Amino acid sequence: MHHRVVIGITGASGAAYTIRFMELLARLGIEVHVAASAMGRRLLFEELDIRHFTGEAMLGPELADQVVIHTTNDFGATISSGSFQHDGMVILPCSSNTLNSIAAGLTGTLIQRAAAVCLKERRKLVIAHRESPLSPIDIESMSKLNRAGAIIAPLSPGFYMLPKTLDDLVDFMVGRLMDQLGYDHKLPVRWKGSADKQDVNPTASGLPQSDA
Ligand SMILES: Cc1cc2nc3c(=O)[nH]c(=O)nc-3n(C[C@H](O)[C@H](O)[C@H](O)COP(=O)(O)O)c2cc1C
Numbered sequence: 764m765h766h767r768v769v770i771g772i773t774g775a776s777g778a779a780y781t782i783r784f785m786e787l788l789a790r791l792g793i794e795v796h797v798a799a800s801a802m803g804r805r806l807l808f809e810e811l812d813i814r815h816f817t818g819e820a821m822l823g824p825e826l827a828d829q830v831v832i833h834t835t836n837d838f839g840a841t842i843s844s845g846s847f848q849h850d851g852m853v854i855l856p857c858s859s860n861t862l863n864s865i866a867a868g869l870t871g872t873l874i875q876r877a878a879a880v881c882l883k884e885r886r887k888l889v890i891a892h893r894e895s896p897l898s899p900i901d902i903e904s905m906s907k908l909n910r911a912g913a914i915i916a917p918l919s920p921g922f923y924m925l926p927k928t929l930d931d932l933v934d935f936m937v938g939r940l941m942d943q944l945g946y947d948h949k950l951p952v953r954w955k956g957s958a959d960k961q962d963v964n965p966t967a968s969g970l971p972q973s974d975a
Contacts (some may be wrong), residue, residue, distance in 0.1 A: 767848070768944065769851070770785060770852070771800075772854075772855065773854060773858040774858050775918075776856060778892055779929070779930035779933050780891070780940075782813075783934065783937045786908070787827060787948060789826040792829070793829070795831065796841070797947075798840070798877060799874075800835065800841065803874075807821070816832060818945065830871045831874060843877060850945075851886060851943075853890075853943075857892040857893070860899060861874060865878045865879065865882075866903070882908075889919070890908060890913050892915065914943055916939070938952035
C-alpha cells in the first residue's frame with residue numbers, strides 16, 4: 764500500500780511539533796494528508812508565523828508535493844471515508860475541545876470525522892493532546908478513547924537525552940510519535956541505560972536507595 768498519514772491540527776499549543784513531524788514524514792516519501800481546524804490554523808500563525816494553510820507555506824517548495832491539504836470541514840474529503848486507506852492519523856496538537864468531542868462520538872468537523880473513522884475501522888489513532896492541568900472530563904475522555912483503541916500520547920517531552928535546544932525537545936517528542944507509527948528515524952530518543960554509572964546510580968551500585 765502507498766504510505767499515507769493523516770494529520771489533524773487543532774488549536775492547542777505546539778505547532779513546532781506538527782511542522783517537524785510533517786517534514787520527517789514527507790522526507791520519507793510518505794503522503795501527508797492534513798486537515799486543520801480554524802484555531803489550528805491560528806496557532807500555526809501565532810507560533811510560527813505561517814500565514815497560509817498550504818504545503819509550501821508549511822514545509823517549503825521542496826516537500827510541498829508530499830502534502831495533501833484538506834479543506835476545513837469538507838466532509839466530501841477522502842479522509843472522511845472509511846474506504847480511504849492510510850497508516851494512521853495523528854492529531855498534533857490535539858486540543859481538549861477536540862479530545863472531548865471525539866470521545867463523545869461527535870463528527871461535526873473533518874478532524875473529528877476522520878478520527879471517528881479510525882476508531883470504527885480499527886486504524887491507528889494517536890492523540891497528541893496538550894493542556895495542563897487536565898480536567899476530570901479530559902481524563903475520562905482519554906480513558907474512554909484509550910479503551911476504544913486510540914493511543915493517548917500527551918505532548919510531554921522527556922529530558923533524559925539532555926536536550927540543549929528547543930529543537931532537541933521537539934525532536935524527542937516527534938521521534939516518539941514516529942515510533943508510534945513504526946517509521947524509521949534517527950532522532951535521539953533511545954535511552955541506552957546507565958548501569959555503567961555506578962558512582963551516581965544507587966540501583967546499579969547496590970547503594971541504599973534512600974539518603975535517610
Ligand atoms: C494561543 C492559544 C493557545 C491555546 N492553547 C491551547 C492548548 O494548549 N490546549 C487546549 O486544549 N486549548 C488551547 N487553546 C484553546 C483552543 O484553541 C480552543 O478551545 C478551541 O475551541 C479549540 O478548537 P479546535 O479543537 O476546533 O481546534 C489555545 C488557544 C489559543 C488562542
